[in-house]
Amino acid sequence: MAIPGVEGFMYPNEVELQWGLLIVLYPYITGLVAGAFILASLERVFKVEAVRPTYRLALLTALAFLLVAPLPLQLHLGHPERSMEMYLTPHTSSAMAMFGFVYLWYLTVVLLLEIWLEYRADIVHMARTSTGLKGLIYKALTLGSMNVSPASRVIDDKVGYAVTVIGIPSAFLLHGYVGFIFGSVKANPWWSTPLMPIVFLFSAMVSGIAGVMVLYMAVMKAKKMPIDMRCVDTIAKYLFYTFVIDFSLEMLDLVHRTYEADESFRSLNFMVHTRLWGSQVILQIFLCTLVPLALLASTQLFRIGEAKRRAMYLITGLLVLVGIFAMRWNVVIGGQLFSKSFLGYTSFKVQFAAREGLLTAIALMILPFAIFVALVKLLPPWPETTEAPGD
Amino acid sequence: MPWKGGTLRQFFRNSGHLIRLAAVLIAGLCVFLLIRTALIPKAFGKYGHYSPGALDVIRQRPVSYAGQDTCVMCHDGEAKERASGRHAHVACEACHGPQAAHANADDPSAHKPRLPDVANLCRRCHEKDAAKPAHFPQVVTAEHSGGAACNSCHQPHNPHL
Known part of the structure; x- marks a missing residue:
């Protein structure tokens, strides 16, 4: 008897997809975190002064998205209350059980620490000037130390530098880990490749850099502040470089698969030409990779006016964000559409108002922006708009 | 420093x-x-x-299945019929569902099991599927019976015609 949406032969447990839209969001969100952090570290460790205006913005973006990163997983679990057990009795042989530790390390030891050190002078200043609940929050954040003497700030700077140096491999670990989760599934030829963590990492950097670039331009527009073109130009330059590496790696993977043409190739090739044609070839590769790459390349090669360049960066950034989402979709969903017998294909339909449906996904994508607005209110990223910190 | x-x-x-x-x-x-x-x-x-x-x-969880030996103790007619046919290795509760409540009750007739839904039950094993061994009896039910229930022709305990 034909099952709707199924073509050819599927094993019974393959007909319905186990990992849906929320599991697509999970690597997308962690990718934005890792990418935003790596952009921040450009300024801190690699001394790229031009991107200084986005340094704090990138840190807050990373934090806002990191706080939301575990939510898609929690909503996917049948027993979310049991997820705590991976902290209590972790099973070291399970890569998935290790997520909690990778996450906590990155959140507390890297991101919160770096943000705290960066903002300490501002926090102390605001603790002195604010009153009421706000004042209490800032006082708590000072941890009772109001010392912002130049000597203490020098120490902060050195410790902050060390934290960022530890943070870069940690950001690589966080997103490399997510790629590892897929790359290590040896039964699935669409996922199982050692290139997966590296491809995930570079696509994370691409999405994070594009995300912060778009957010920076949007925030400047909203606050009616001038966009620092030197900064955006530099970000776009780095976006171009990382995107070229990312695209080359993905194409390397594709060429390798095509040339190797193992027993899964016919099936995967058919899938790419049918089920994934729209989301992978048209959307991910042509519209959201080649078009932005061409736009970025032309800004590097030709002299283009400021207003036009801004528009080009905005279009590029948005296309890249859609493209990396499509990439996550094609990996996560694509890997479940074909039968491991290589004889059939199933299909995936996103539900709307369901626990793992479209509505939840939209809410999960809005939530980081709400957190971001709250964080910006608590810790304004633009010191030039407030009074100078009292040091 | x-x-x-x-x-x-x-x-x-x-x-x-x-x-x-x-x-x-x-x-x-x-x-x-x-x-x-x-x-x-x-x-x-x-x-x-x-x-x-x-x-x-x-x-501590209650046991749901009575076990083949328990069924045979009372239903020996069906048991003999089953043992002589091709369903000899299919346990009673595979089709009739878990029956511990029925078997352990003081008055088993008070916990009378419902008859299986034949239209769906037989199909679970005998629907045509390319993944099954060719010698296993299987049919495309929609074409095979024209909507008639399987047990209008076959005897489920000993499924010859």
Whole structure:
């Protein structure tokens, strides 16, 4: 008897997809975190002064998205209350059980620490000037130390530098880990490749850099502040470089698969030409990779006016964000559409108002922006708009 | 160096906030370890990566299946018929469902099992599927019976025509 949406032969447990839209969001969100952090570290460790205006913005973006990163997983679990057990009795042989530790390390030891050190002078200043609940929050954040003497700030700077140096491999670990989760599934030829963590990492950097670039331009527009073109130009330059590496790696993977043409190739090739044609070839590769790459390349090669360049960066950034989402979709969903017998294909339909449906996904994508607005209110990223910190 | 020309005491004074931060982190770690100790069952890991107490919890759950031998004790007519046919190795409860409540009741007729839904039951095993061995009896039900129930022709306990 034909099952709707199924073509050819599927094993019974393959007909319905186990990992849906929320599991697509999970690597997308962690990718934005890792990418935003790596952009921040450009300024801190690699001394790229031009991107200084986005340094704090990138840190807050990373934090806002990191706080939301575990939510898609929690909503996917049948027993979310049991997820705590991976902290209590972790099973070291399970890569998935290790997520909690990778996450906590990155959140507390890297991101919160770096943000705290960066903002300490501002926090102390605001603790002195604010009153009421706000004042209490800032006082708590000072941890009772109001010392912002130049000597203490020098120490902060050195410790902050060390934290960022530890943070870069940690950001690589966080997103490399997510790629590892897929790359290590040896039964699935669409996922199982050692290139997966590296491809995930570079696509994370691409999405994070594009995300912060778009957010920076949007925030400047909203606050009616001038966009620092030197900064955006530099970000776009780095976006171009990382995107070229990312695209080359993905194409390397594709060429390798095509040339190797193992027993899964016919099936995967058919899938790419049918089920994934729209989301992978048209959307991910042509519209959201080649078009932005061409736009970025032309800004590097030709002299283009400021207003036009801004528009080009905005279009590029948005296309890249859609493209990396499509990439996550094609990996996560694509890997479940074909039968491991290589004889059939199933299909995936996103539900709307369901626990793992479209509505939840939209809410999960809005939530980081709400957190971001709250964080910006608590810790304004633009010191030039407030009074100078009292040091 | 930040403490150049100064004393070690000055250095400690200027990094006092970092010592406080370290204290907060260590306190957080201690709270976590305390919660962990309180929440993990005492004998965890005795036999493997699980709590032995879980076995008792599982043991306390009511048994649902009566078992083949129990069914045969009363329903010997059906049992004999089944034993002589090709369904000899299909247990009673595979089609009739778990029957412990029926078998253990003082008055089994008060817990009378419902007859299986034949239209769907037979199909579970005998619907045509390319993945099944070719010698296994299988049909495309929609074409095979024209909507008639399987047991209008076949005897389920001994499924010859």
